[in-house]
Amino acid sequence: MASRGGLTWLMIIVILCNAFAAAAGLALFALAIWVAVDGYKLYPISGVSGKDDIFAGAWIAIFTGFAYFCTCIFGIYAARKQRRSLMLAYLIIMFIIFIFECASCITAATNRDYLVGNSNVVKKQMLQYYAEDSTKGREITKTWNKVMQDVECCGTDSPLDWVEYNSTFRQLYGTTYPWPLNCCKRLSSFEVADSQGCIIGQTSTMFTRGCFTHIESVLSRYTWAVSWYGFSVQMFVFFMLLIAMVYFTQLG
Amino acid sequence: MLSMLFILGGFIPLIYADFSATVLTMDDGVITGRFSDSVLLSLPPCDQYAGKSVDLEYLNVNTNQTTTLNSIFTVANCSSGINTVGSTAISRNIGYQLKNLSNGTQYRIHYQIGSNKSAPTMATTRSVPDFGNDLSLPARSGAMVVITVILSLAMFFLLICLILSTVMSSA
Numbered sequence: 009m010a011s012r013g014g015l016t017w018l019m020i021i022v023i024l025c026n027a028f029a030a031a032a033g034l035a036l037f038a039l040a041i042w043v044a045v046d047g048y049k050l051y052p053i054s055g056v057s058g059k060d061d062i063f064a065g066a067w068i069a070i071f072t073g074f075a076y077f078c079t080c081i082f083g084i085y086a087a088r089k090q091r092r093s094l095m096l097a098y099l100i101i102m103f104i105i106f107i108f109e110c111a112s113c114i115t116a117a118t119n120r121d122y123l124v125g126n127s128n129v130v131k132k133q134m135l136q137y138y139a140e141d142s143t144k145g146r147e148i149t150k151t152w153n154k155v156m157q158d159v160e161c162c163g164t165d166s167p168l169d170w171v172e173y174n175s176t177f178r179q180l181y182g183t184t185y186p187w188p189l190n191c192c193k194r195l196s197s198f199e200v201a202d203s204q205g206c207i208i209g210q211t212s213t214m215f216t217r218g219c220f221t222h223i224e225s226v227l228s229r230y231t232w233a234v235s236w237y238g239f240s241v242q243m244f245v246f247f248m249l250l251i252a253m254v255y256f257t258q259l260g
Numbered sequence: 261m262l263s264m265l266f267i268l269g270g271f272i273p274l275i276y277a278d279f280s281a282t283v284l285t286m287d288d289g290v291i292t293g294r295f296s297d298s299v300l301l302s303l304p305p306c307d308q309y310a311g312k313s314v315d316l317e318y319l320n321v322n323t324n325q326t327t328t329l330n331s332i333f334t335v336a337n338c339s340s341g342i343n344t345v346g347s348t349a350i351s352r353n354i355g356y357q358l359k360n361l362s363n364g365t366q367y368r369i370h371y372q373i374g375s376n377k378s379a380p381t382m383a384t385t386r387s388v389p390d391f392g393n394d395l396s397l398p399a400r401s402g403a404m405v406v407i408t409v410i411l412s413l414a415m416f417f418l419l420i421c422l423i424l425s426t427v428m429s430s431a
Contacts (some may be wrong), residue, residue: 030299103422110411117404125398132392167291173391184295204347208354209291209300216291232403239407246414252288254427 018255019087025248032078032241039233040069040119048226049154054123057133062123062227065234072109076245079105092113095256100153102192103250106242110166113238120231131164131220135175137190145176151217153190161219162191164182167209191215264310279305280379281316281371284355287341293355294384296386300355304371304378306338307318318358321382331355335373361385 029204043066054060079101086094123129137148156162170177170187179189185207192206192214200206205213284293284300293300304314316329333350342353349357361367364387371378 078427096426099422099425103418106418107415110415113411114404114408117401117407121398121401121404125401128392128395128398132395135391171292171295172386172388177390183295186295202344205344205352208349208352208357210344210352210354211286211289211291214291223342235403235407239411242411242414246418249418250421253421257425257429259429 015258018258022087022252023084023253025251026080029245029248030080032076032244033073033080034070036238036241037073037077039237040066040073043230043233044070050151050153050223050226053133053223056137056144056148057123057129058138059119059122061115061119062231068108069110069234069238072105072112072217075105090257090259092256095259099249099252099256106245108237109242113235116231119234120227124227127164127220130223131169134164134254135173139177139180155219155222156190159219159222160215161217161222162187162215163218164220165218167191277428281381283383290412291355294386296388298357299383299385300349300357301369302355304335304373308374309335310337311335311366312373317372318367318369320367363387375425399431
């Protein structure tokens with residue numbers, strides 16, 4: 009049985025750690041909201057493939073982040089009151105939240121690997137769904153048009169993707185247009201600067217780099233926010249819970 | 261004497277082939293010169309053949325069929341560079357687009373300007389396969405392995421400690 013002084017110090021440590029964890033949980037909540045809002049508007053690329061667990065992980069992290077915040081405040085109260093029943097309730101609730109947050113981190117990292125580990129999935133999706141007249145097709149077409157214009161790129165790895173492989177776009181528009189006109193440079197009035205040059209393939213009239221670098225960096229950024237920051241919060245909470253368990257066993 | 265004749269004979273193709281029609285590449289300012297139904301060919305040198313009319317002959321290697329196109333274009337002066345008006349590659353002075361080819365086929369192409377014949381060049385049109393029939397799973401990133409392993413161990417360890425601390429404090 010620890011002395012009164014030792015117990016008081018342990019109580020102070022538990023309270024401080026809980027305060028820090030509450031702040032970290034709130035930050036996780038905010039970061040996960042940023043991911044779920046999807047400012048770069050790339051959700052259809054993961055949604056259409058059926059592997060949208062980066063965003064599912066973000067939604068879980070919204071709830072676990074806020075739950076960490078509330079439970080840690082309860083933990084400060086429970087530690088101050090020095091009551092065993094309250095500390096036990098705190099430990100059990102924190103453990104349940106810990107499990108959910110683990111699920112969020114792991115699933116986000118795994119789905120990122122599937123989607124953008126290499127450019128195959130994104131390229132196949134682009135070739136199959138761009139210009140297709142279905143719900144998925146319209147979503148993908150809208151997303152790709154936005155990306156090609158904003159980021160000034162064409163195709164997944166390069167414009168050659170449109171020429172090398174069969175695609176829905178090619179089936180619909182034949183070989184008159186080797187690639188979509190969104191690959192062409194535009195004037196500030198949004199008109200295509202030189203559509204004939206773009207169709208021939210003059211490099212001065214169109215975008216020549218691929219869009220995959222941008223898509224990969226955005227989805228990776230979302231994933232690292234949810235999985236790596238979530239992981240660092242988990243590591244802190246892990247050691248904090250160990251200290252809280254020691255405190256719990258020392259309570260009379 | 262015979263060896264001299266052989267050596268001289270080896271030079272004969274070079275007497276005619278002082279230029280060639282090459283397929284355009286990224287270095288020539290286009291994305292690609294090879295499409296599935298056409299190829300973009302370089303133009304004959306303007307310093308020697310400006311103003312001359314050009315014929316083109318190509319052989320389909322598979323079917324062994326030769327096609328000749330007469331007076332397809334006139335070589336422009338050297339002073340006119342690549343321009344941005346006009347709807348075809350030839351009107352922009354980039355190259356000549358040989359159309360109506362079959363996909364995935366090899367062709368042997370050469371220009372004919374008067375009595376001058378260019379060195380033949382081999383060009384293959386793109387075959388356009390479907391993509392993604394053999395998608396391989398991308399490699400797992402290190403991040404995913406680290407996060408999964410460490411968090412799984414942490415979860416397990418916490419569960420054991422929770423049970424132990426409950427048992428110890430009630431004993």
